[in-house]
Amino acid sequence: ETIDLVSYCHDIMEELRFQYPQIDFVFQQSGRMTNIEADREQLHRAILNVVTNSVKYQNNSRSKIIFSITEKEENVILMIKDNGIGIDQAAVPFVFDQFYRTDSSRNSATGGSGLGLAIVKKIIEIHQGTVWAESEPGIGTTIYFQLKKGEHDE
Ligand code: ATP
Numbered sequence: 001e002t003i004d005l006v007s008y009c010h011d012i013m014e015e016l017r018f019q020y021p022q023i024d025f026v027f028q029q030s031g032r033m034t035n036i037e038a039d040r041e042q043l044h045r046a047i048l049n050v051v052t053n054s055v056k057y058q059n060n061s062r063s064k065i066i067f068s069i070t071e072k073e074e075n076v077i078l079m080i081k082d083n084g085i086g087i088d089q090a091a092v093p094f095v096f097d098q099f100y101r102t103d104s105s106r107n108s109a110t111g112g113s114g115l116g117l118a119i120v121k122k123i124i125e126i127h128q129g130t131v132w133a134e135s136e137p138g139i140g141t142t143i144y145f146q147l148k149k150g151e152h153d154e
């Protein structure tokens with residue numbers, strides 16, 4: 001169905017602020033035409049999988065998660081950025097692979113099976129979108145979803 005990504009993310013952030021009151025959730029928006037065609041439940045799952053990672057791989061500093069929505073030609077880009085432990089450059093290309101976990105997370109107390117981001121990738125690809133990650137150890141991680149605009153925005 002048609003989803004206005006801005007109000008949709010607003011709602012999800014309300015839910016997240018309630019669930020994780022210790023984390024600062026910030027919303028940024030540039031661009032007005034943010035309708036996409038997507039499955040609500042699946043997109044919700046994808047966003048939560050990304051946010052759970054940001055919560056799980058926190059740094060010692062006060063945690064901040066920024067949602068940012070921008071328009072780029074026929075696409076809408078949702079960026080979810082954290083200030084967590086980050087990912088080694090060499091590991092970044094593999095984080096969307098099934099069962100992949102970085103050395104530091106395998107050795108740490110945080111559990112997980114390495115499936116969260118593989119599911120995210122599947123969901124975004126089903127929507128003919130693209131997903132990628134940028135990260136810097138000690139600084140944080142950003143996950144990007146690029147999705148086609150909905151018909152109503154043409
Ligand atoms: P699961 O999600 O199945 O419980 P997981 O979190 O280990 O387990 P993914 O969500 O697929 O698996 O993430 C893969 C790996 O990428 C993680 O184990 C972690 O090493 C790294 N990673 C993912 N997101 C972040 C992040 N925001 N900050 C730091 N490392 C991350």
Ligand code: MG
Nearest residue numbers: 053112116117
């Ligand atoms: Mg995960």
